[in-house]
Amino acid sequence: MVGIKDVASLAGVSVATVSRVLNQHPAVRAETRARVLTAVDRLAYRPNAVARSLRTHQTRTLGLVISDVLNPFFTELARSVEDEARALGYSVIIGNADEQPELQDHHVRTLLDRRIDGLLVSPTDGGSPLMLGAARTGTPMVFVDRWIPGVDVPVVRADGRDAIRDLVAHLHALGHRRLAIINGPAATTTGSERVEAFRDALHAYGLSLPAEYVGQGDFQADSGRKATGRFLDLPRPPDVVFAADNLMALGAMDEMYARGLRVPEDVALAAFDDIPWFVHTDPPITAIAQPTGELGRTAVRALIDVVEGRTAASVTLSARLVARRSCGERREQTS
Template identity: 40%
Template sequence: MATIKDVARHAGVSVTTVSHVVNKTRFVSDEGRERVEQAIRELGYVPSAVARSLQRSATNTLGMLIPNSSNPYFAEIVRGIEDRCFGAGYNLLLCNTDDEPRRQGAVLQVLAERRIDGLIVVSSGEDPALPDLLKGLRVPTVMVDREIDTLPCDLVETAHMQGAVAAVQHLAALGHRRIACIGGPAGVATAQQRTEGWRIGMAGLGLSASPELLHPGDFTSEGGYAAMHAILRQSSRPSAVFAANDLMAIGALCAAYECGVAVPDELSLVGFDDIEPARFSCPPLSTVAQPKLRIANLAVDMLLERIEGRRQEPRKVVLQPELRVRASSAPYRGDRQ
């Protein structure tokens, strides 16, 4: 591979001149710049990103930590963040913890070695070591979806509790009174907030949120599938179900189909997130939509504000979700209340 010295020799200029042309650090005459650029083209010279980052103390690279790259919700967030990064002249280095909190430390070490300029984090649940690990990176950090109270960094999230309340109110307005909930994994703040929103929504309408109506889930389709089978085995079945994310709701739809329970004629169902497959399930899924593109854009913009020194104090943004009513929820038609 051609080196900067080869380019300088080919163009008949100094190495310093080539460096100024490549890095745009000083004025170089039009004639000198054209000679350098022609030499770069002819030799196929590619500037070393590592060397440039050491010189400038910046890599134009952002890191991102997500719990599960196979979850369409995170995939849609990542796509929005990548687009925003590209438009701002930054690369994105993505790491997946596979829903294992203990892997976060190892992944953060990898990101630190890559000399990232900033970090976007969706945490993987309870990990007491995570706040200290993030502080140790000493780079601007934005949390998405899942707040860490002890960490003074930026946060972008959706009002998860209010979204769950809206789902319950929608089902109750359709005449449903016995509304079950498929909750998310223990230790994940968003799951806890959505389950609490279900309880608050039920209490606000004078409905019972008894323990037999709450079924554990894990934010996967398999978890929703298993939970729905458990719900349908109950002697006193609910007429509606709120699933704390769309993946579980899609798994629940499959279980209902296997059991011969028609959705929404015999059982209404509402999810949370509005991932793309929700529109194409059978029937299309009613859900609480998170503003994913706005979350992605805000996360990148807030991070660049900190990187560029335009803001010092941490900022918290809570976005409002929106109920999307589709064909999986309908008025109550039975007598199982």
């Protein structure tokens, strides 16, 4: 196996000089640097990453714990995180919490044991002692999409309040007055924020959100089906079901079709978190789109700033309404 001594011998320099070149130390002459890199290429030398991490206290590796890898939002988020990290010279290890706090903590513990340089997390809830302790002891960490209130780490997220306000205005203009929501878990910041924003937007139009029009979901399709079934069994079912997540929206549509209902003629449907195949459903689903790729890229840059000793601020991006035809829109009202 080729070692650093072989590189030093071929380049005619000391082992220390080779080490300085590989670690991008500025105090190496350009001619010497070129000679060492030529030797590295000729010998196909690959530095020992573990040994290097012990010397530099860095592994050039980031951890990402996402809430549900099967959720298209988090799949796209993970892809953008990995792409941006690779472009900046870092690798990413991904853990899927599957919306389970205990599985989230397992992944966080494992990643910390692997000496990652920093951690990106979309928390499944706000009460993890392990995560709170890691943040308080200085582990480089950034929350993405979701966050834990009161924990002093940067948060990169999208604010959906304006988009939800736009959605309610859009639905009101279409003549809808009985609006229901399938909400996500109250323990998540996105779950509590979306239902509050929906209630506030309704209030601006003199509309209420009765308790029977709030369905409790868990960001999974089955909960969307069950909540929609309860709505449709009411003496006065809602005109519109707004699912606060894309998977719950698909579950809601399944339940509507299983009952032989037409969308939007019998009941309308809207979703938070747009996904590419919403344009291919029948009808195409009106949705609130988050800038998912930008969220991932921004979160990586913020975490690397923390890892490398720079100041990183929280960043809030904007979501937007994408009107299609699942709420009774005419083609000229869609975008």
